[in-house]
Amino acid sequence: METKNILIKNATLIADEIKKSSILIENDEIVEISNDLKFNDADEVIDASGKLVIPGLVNTHTHLSMTLMRGLADDMPLDTWLNDHIWPAEAELNGDYCYAGALLACAEMIKSGTTCFNDMYFFMDHVAKAVDESGMRGVLSHGMIDFGDETKRKNEFKETRRIIDKCHNSADGRIKVAYGPHSPYTCSQELLEEVKKEANKSGHRIHIHVSETQKEVSDSLESKGKRPFEYLSEIGFLGEEVTAAHAVWLSEDEISLIKNSQTKISHNPSSNMKLASGIAPVSKLLAEGASVSIGTDGTASNNNLDILEEMKITSLLQKVNTLDPSVLPAKEVYEMATINGAAAIGLEADIGTIEVGKKADMALLDIKTIRMTPFRNPMSHLVYSAQGGDVDTVICNGEVLMENKKLLTIDEAMVIEMAQNAAEEMLTKKAD
Numbered sequence: 001m002e003t004k005n006i007l008i009k010n011a012t013l014i015a016d017e018i019k020k021s022s023i024l025i026e027n028d029e030i031v032e033i034s035n036d037l038k039f040n041d042a043d044e045v046i047d048a049s050g051k052l053v054i055p056g057l058v059n060t061h062t063h064l065s066m067t068l069m070r071g072l073a074d075d076m077p078l079d080t081w082l083n084d085h086i087w088p089a090e091a092e093l094n095g096d097y098c099y100a101g102a103l104l105a106c107a108e109m110i111k112s113g114t115t116c117f118n119d120m121y122f123f124m125d126h127v128a129k130a131v132d133e134s135g136m137r138g139v140l141s142h143g144m145i146d147f148g149d150e151t152k153r154k155n156e157f158k159e160t161r162r163i164i165d166k167c168h169n170s171a172d173g174r175i176k177v178a179y180g181p182h183s184p185y186t187c188s189q190e191l192l193e194e195v196k197k198e199a200n201k202s203g204h205r206i207h208i209h210v211s212e213t214q215k216e217v218s219d220s221l222e223s224k225g226k227r228p229f230e231y232l233s234e235i236g237f238l239g240e241e242v243t244a245a246h247a248v249w250l251s252e253d254e255i256s257l258i259k260n261s262q263t264k265i266s267h268n269p270s271s272n273m274k275l276a277s278g279i280a281p282v283s284k285l286l287a288e289g290a291s292v293s294i295g296t297d298g299t300a301s302n303n304n305l306d307i308l309e310e311m312k313i314t315s316l317l318q319k320v321n322t323l324d325p326s327v328l329p330a331k332e333v334y335e336m337a338t339i340n341g342a343a344a345i346g347l348e349a350d351i352g353t354i355e356v357g358k359k360a361d362m363a364l365l366d367i368k369t370i371r372m373t374p375f376r377n378p379m380s381h382l383v384y385s386a387q388g389g390d391v392d393t394v395i396c397n398g399e400v401l402m403e404n405k406k407l408l409t410i411d412e413a414m415v416i417e418m419a420q421n422a423a424e425e426m427l428t429k430k431a432d
């Protein structure tokens with residue numbers, strides 16, 4: 001393979017204080033970081049004067065293709081939202097729609113500094129095609145739901161295995177496939193146990209929704225005599241390879257179960273606030289030593305994929321909930337969106353920090369802007385002042401995906417038109 005170098009010079013690196021450096025990328029890897037970097041043969045030089053360099057952000061709970069349902073149904077509870085609006089629209093989905101929605105989501109994520117995500121949805125080989133073209137990194141899982149039906153269960157495993165065979169480690173290794181049992185209330189115990197067994201044998205990760213609403217907990221107590229995480233612990237499901245989204249309603253015992261099993265939590269504050277699901281005990285989980293990262297959830301319940309916005313909300317929500325302004329300081333939130341996010345998908349050795357030997361996944365933000373002035377505390381400005389639109393340049397796996405706010409791998413006007421048409425066609429079918 002021919003060597004390709006990118007030199008990023010005069011960058012301000014994310015840290016507690018202002019720190020200048022240059023970064024040398026060779027192929028997909030960061031090979032040198034130094035304030036005295038001499039290299040004259042770079043294939044591409046990016047002058048990062050006036051730019052803040054951060055690791056590419058990691059969104060640990062998404063449903064990319066749901067961008068097509070953005071704004072479709074707002075201001076209602078989760079069960080009405082799902083039963084009356086989202087599930088009927090999803091019945092009309094096809095591979096083309098999922099591709100269009102996923103490509104739109106990739107464009108939105110790149111534009112706001114995210115390079116990696118953890119997705120669960122349907123027609124995942126079509127999603128993989130969009131991710132491959134976008135140049136992003138992601139973990140994909142087919143959402144499995146059996147409601148106790150054996151035929152459905154068999155089909156869900158068939159589809160999951162098909163996606164694994166077709167997409168795992170594709171796109172130069174940027175795409176991984178995980179098992180995606182939807183939740184303990186839509187999946188039977190048989191399905192969950194089989195997922196755990198297969199995933200452990202093959203080394204794949206697991207992505208699931210757990211304890212999103214109070215209703216889910218009371219239903220679980222009624223049908224199983226246990227709270228959701230207690231039930232999952234008892235059937236041997238929890239573990240470090242499991243990423244559980246939401247985890248809003250937790251008992252003290254469940255917090256211990258999460259910590260002791262090293263189950264990863266994806267916190268989704270906007271979605272939890274918008275659906276009035278509740279406030280996850282994030283500061284408590286972190287204080288107990290659990291690994292918590294940040295997700296946006298799908299855009300039908302957020303309604304965007306901006307992790308910078310989610311970071312600020314994460315911090316503010318915990319502060320007001322505990323009436324303690326010292327909880328979740330900027331640096332802790334930054335770690336949730338970067339290295340904890342990487343750990344939530346098993347990639348902490350490869351991404352999540354700007355470090356020699358790691359993959360070249362990073363975002364450059366403008367700091368010569370009104371919002372970021374006076375520039376004195378990079379961590380504070382990133383979490384409390386910055387917005388997705390401040391992201392100027394994005395690199396993933398050593399490839400420049402956006403430069404000077406222009407997408408290089410996706411035709412922006414084309415993807416907007418394609419997604420608009422797909423969303424309109426899908427809803428026309430739903431109405432028929």
Ligand SMILES: [Zn+2]
Pocket residue numbers: 061062063209245297298
């Ligand atoms: Zn979700």
